[in-house]
Amino acid sequence: MWFRVEPGRGVPIYIQIMDQIRRSVAGGILAPGEQLPSVRDLALQLAINPNTISKAYQELEHEGVVYTLRGRGTFVSGQASALSERDRLKRLDESVEKLLVEAYHLRCTSGEVLGAVKKKIKEMDGSKEGADDDRQ
Amino acid sequence: MVNGPLMKLMYKRFAWIYWFLLAFLLVGWGAILFFSVDAMPMHFEKHPFFSMGLFLALIWGAGIFTREFRQGGLMEFVMARPVSRGEFFNTVLLSAVIPMLVLMFMPVIYVITLYPWFDFTLPLYRLLLMCLIAAAWVVVILLLGINIGLFAAAHSSRRYGRAVSTFILAMLVAVFINMNNIILQPGPANPGWIALYHPLPALAAALPAAGLLYCLGRRRVDRMDI
Amino acid sequence: MMTDSERAVLVQGLTKQFSGHKVLNGVNLEVPRGSVFALLGPNGAGKTTTLKIILNLLQPTGGKIEVLGMDGVARSQEIRRRVGYQSEIQLFYHRARVEDVFSLCRSLYPRWNQARVARCCDIFDLPARGLVSDLSKGKMTLLGLVLAVGPDPELLLLDEPFTGLDPLRRRQVLQLLVEEMAGEERTILVSSHQIQDMERIADRVAFMVEGRVVLCRPVDDLLGAEKKVRAAFSGPPPEGMEGWPGVRRVEREGSRLLITVSGQVEEVIGRLSGYDGAACEVIDQTLEDIFINYAGEGLING
Secondary structure, three states, X not given: OOOOOOHHHOOOHHHHHHHHHHHHHHXXXXXXXOEOXXXXXXXHHHOOOHHHHHHHHXXXXXXXXXXXXXXXXXXXXXOXXXXXXXXXXXXXXXXXXXXXXXXXXXXXXXXXXXXHHHHHHHHHHHHHHHHHHHHO | OOOHHHHHHHXXXXXXXXXXXXXXXXXXXXXXXXXXXXXXXXXXXHOOHHHHHHXXXXXXXXXXXXXXXXXXXXXXXXHOOOOOHHHHHHHHHHHHHHHXXXXXXXXXXXXXXXXXXOOOOOOHHHHHHXXXXXXXXXXXXXXXXHHXXXXXXXXXXXXXXXXXXXXXXXXXXXXXXXXXXXXXXXXXXXHHHHHHHOHHHHHHHHHHHHHHHHHHHHHHHHXXXX | OOOHHHEEEEEEEEEEEEOOEEEEXXXXXXXXXXXXXXXXXXXXXXXXXXXXXXXXXXOOOEEEEEEOOEEOOOOHHHHHHOEEEEOOOOOOOOOOEHHHHHHHHHHHOOOOOHHHHHHHHHHHOOOOOOEHHHOOHHHHHHXXXXXXXXXXXXXXXXXXXXXXXXXXXXXXXXXXXXXXXXXXXXXXXXXXXXXXXXXXXXXXXXXXXXXXXXXXXXXXXXXHHEEEEEEEOOOOXXXXXXXXXXXXXXXXXXOEEEEEEEOOHHHHHHHHOOOOOOEEEEEEOOHHHHHHHHHOOOOOOO
């Protein structure tokens, strides 16, 4: 599992890690029940503060993306995100707004935007199936 | 009071001085044996190494904390470790005092090793006392040099500190040069003869002088910025 | 705020005057135990002076210092038994030898982790013998670091630990520090110009400018709270935005405004969206950007 951390981006590192884990889970690269690297190992590998990684893991556990077994490690959870319905849609809304502001600055039409979204969904579904195939 | 490992390091740093003293000793033996004159023994009464020791103690003392330790960075390195300022001062002082003592007691070494071949007019115990007085005063001058050096270092940001210390050192060197002449002449007013005829007061006067200068130097090192 | 046992270092109202020139003007710092604390600031801000005062190499002119629960001046020798220090410029004595420096250091401390030191020398390719002055600048920095880490210190004080190091060595140093963190309640206080490397490992950061701490916050809080908002308006832009809570500065970028916001980003955006045709974009600020924003300004509350 290869993570990448960019300190010069202005985004807190723990959020970068959380984003990468969430993306991997969504993309099927991390399967439910799979173990994440230990805080210590990941900290050493990336040369970042172990507290940052703990924080990322804790936040993800709070969201229900992962769960921690004391003394064993942190694992990807089986069920869908535990966020309430309202939170889910609120966060989706925020991401969509970000996307649309970007599109506005790039002078894209709404047709182009929708097309790009559809294309991406198709790609990710495809890779998810592919990842499942690899696992079998 | 004195830091063991640091003392070892100081010994290594000042090893060259001990080699120098050894060479000096050997040259002295050679000179005495080959060019011996009956009048030779009398010189030990005047303690020929004393004037040399005074110069050395003063100049070396003035440079010891500034040149060797502050500029070199040893002081910062050591004081960042668990060594107290007092320990540092005592260790450096002791490592400078020991070679001085060896130099001051050299006449005793000569007399003890050469007595079968020469007639020494001064009894050994008197010679020992002379060396002790010489050693005590050399330590006083060493401490004086150290204080002058520390004073200059504290004010090195202003020219005034350097100028004052250079002036004091020059004055003292001039005094010592003159004393050198005086020592060779007998007379109640000159220090060499005072030591010979009134040894105990000469020794007793050195102790408070050394004590005062030690306290001053110690205080300065305790409070200085490294 | 914190109790004695939770704090590695406490500095209160520290001032330092060097014959006529005031280097520290009332420094206040609280370094929690077990954290990595980054001290950032331009040259001459007083970072090295502060570190040296913590070790009692320099005497404070005023103020209070407490290290590991002990008075920084009175019990300095005891403190230094448990503190490792890497100075910015590695000065040893003239013609010092590497093996002598190591053996001296080792014998001065009650605790010394020789296995660790040997491993570090191996990783960093440090020679075991030879003159110190023969080492390259980078190797000297690494030597200083190994000597600081050797006594298994509870508190590690590092002054510019990345001087003269190439990216590989910098990464190795960061990994060494991360390893140190895994130890029981180790605290690391680092002063460095390498802001990106600091961002990787620091929990808290303090900016020092002209002898004062202008900012002291957890890194993640800082990155989350400090943003720039680029706003475009189809109508006239709002007036008096400088007075809005959270807004620090407003600059004009052509037809748009660039607003520097410190905390309350949501509220500011909310207010802006009330205006005609406002389109806002939030720009993340790197630690470097934030530092530059604050470097020219005075004291603010953190």
